[in-house]
Amino acid sequence: MKRKQAKSARNAAKGMTRRHFLGTAGKTAAVGAVASTVPLFNIVKAADPTRTVGLAVSVINEVQMKASDDLGFPVRGQALGYGAMFGKMLNQNDQYDIAEGYFNDMDVMWPSGTWQPIDTRRIKDWDKVSNLTKTGRLSPDSNPGQGDAPFRQIWLDGNGKRTLNGPTRYITMVPGWHNADSIGYNPDETGRPITSWGDLFHSDFRGRVALLNIPQIGTMDAAMGMEALGLIKFKDKGNMTRSEIDKLIEFLIVKKQEGHFRAFWESFGQSVNLMTSGEVALESMWSPAVTAIKAEGVKCIYASPKEGMRGWHGGMSISAKLKGKALDQAYEYINWWLSGWPGAFVARQGYYMSVPENVKKSLPAVEWDYWYDGKAAAQELPDPYGDIIVPKGEIRDGGSYWDRFSNIAVWNSIMDENDYLVKRWNEFLSA
Amino acid sequence: MERTVLPPHPGLIGSEAIAPEFIQEDQLKKFRPGFSAAWLVAPSAIWLVLFLVLPLIFIVVISFWNYSLSGMVPGFTLEHYVEYFTSSIYSRTLLTTLRYTFTTMVFCLLLAYPIAYFLAMVVKTYKWQMSLFLVCMVPFWTSYLIRAIAWVPMLGRRGLLNNVMIDFGIIEKPATFLLFSEFALTMALVQLYVVLCIGPMFFSLAKIDKAIIEAARDMGASSLQIFRQIILPLSLPGVAIGMIFIFVMIMGEFATAVVVGGGKFSVVGTLINQYAATANYPRAAVNAIFLMIGMMIGVVFIMKLVDIRKQL
Incomplete structure (x- = not known):
């Protein structure tokens, strides 16, 4: 059977491009699979799969399986690490249909022409997408924050260039999952609540602090700390000048030589280990790490610094290579992501979705109250896979969704001086 | 030109010396004619x-x-090359990487050679030689990363070593230099790579014909003389191969610097990784090229010290 499939796939491959070949091979295999279980005359022609690529934050097996069931065509996901994802999105847009990317990479992705404009008229629930990504303000008095906030990266003018003058008909990326990061700490070790980014550099915690070792984001956390201490005022923490970078790095080098930093972490797992093993008292952290640390029986609180958190926002963009049927499927997949079920799925991992009202419909009230409304859990709550991760009575750190996202200090960004930043960051590490 | 194919070296582990039977090269050629x-x-x-x-x-x-x-x-x-030479960070990182690599190689040599010597010279039976050699390979059964991470519960603030020292009253507060430090990084690198050089050293030591040693002893050579004039020179190719192995691997290594070094050290691997992460491949490439040049110089240097081909 298998050999037959391979052979027919090989025949089909003659005179075809690689992309067609892959599609046909998949189809042939699918036909074969169907044929082996049902009578021969009942052959179903399966659709070409929609291929999506991103981080494990959104590219999840269960999500793709559900999408395939709901949509009637297969969705295949590839979850990569950040660097690999970035490189693939930029350089191989014939290898995916949907990029589950991040607004902070738009300065690189959009001018490269790797993605195509998305027509908001084809996005069914476009009017339900919240204002966070449209105007930058969830409520009129929100602080939109510095850096690559989605509303600065989303709109396209008539020539397909990004514009700050939204709303327009075409966009770069359909907003999806997002969250805000801050500092995680063990209250037993710090002995007091952490309320400011400046605490990252407080001498009480010398030798008990870890920073995120991704230069683009790590510098922003450090910048917020330095600014909170009143040592400097950055014009835009999301796009620092060389002299601002120099001042920041010099400050960090002094701190490093004082032995202030215990370690620098690069992966989620490392940040969890640092806290559970008692190596650090506080560290810059991604929010799902708090849940993982608590699951190990170690106390951990996610700080809600008065200066605001550092936000990040993911979403879906479409490869510039896509057209015809494949493009239609891509829009269907994007619409499906906004339908509510996927948002409810990622909500149980602590991520927010751009269409809160649709998520509310798909999420039981007790779960909605906890994850979005910032209320105490009325009962034990599960993660997406059914394991209990929230005990009864617990309150989510950082308040409600609207509180959290009304005060974003800075959004993840790629700065114009990125190369200089990476270089200076390495000087800091090797100091 | 007459060339002969040498018979297998007598005295390989487990084999008794076999009487050499010289085979002419043209005899070999007759074997399956037409097959290139x-x-x-x-x-x-x-x-x-x-x-x-x-x-x-x-x-x-x-x-x-x-x-x-x-x-x-x-x-x-030439911008990326100009940048490489005008900014000291790149060459400094390369030198740091070389320094860790060199320190690790010295410790690996000091540890691995006695172990290999013990296996090849002291352990008498083939069965025990092989079982003990396999024991040396046990660390390879777990993933590289797990071996590195295992140092955290050993050396951490609440790690085994600190607990023992506090319990015995040697120190009052947990010693922090044990983990996320140059000490930790070197120690972990040695532990990770020492097994890699035991192999080649063991094989070259085991190949040494015991009859030569016996002959030397019969002629009245002291143990030190035998070691210095027979065993050491004959085992040098194995030492060199082991050193080349780990030299090349440690130079390109960056995961240990992250996990055990706590990311506090910038090595060429991390630098390349960070440039590649934002698709600055040209700059990553320049760093990779100089890393490779550094590696090649190192390998050539080791080969100059020991003529592997001649002595194998």
């Missing part, structure tokens, strides 16, 4: 060209390309 040796070499040659030579050429090519935030642009610029 090129066919045997072809698969690996094609493989290497496709997946080693071409990518290497490509690395060199893109190191001259222009880079902007929106990706690479084919072209020719």
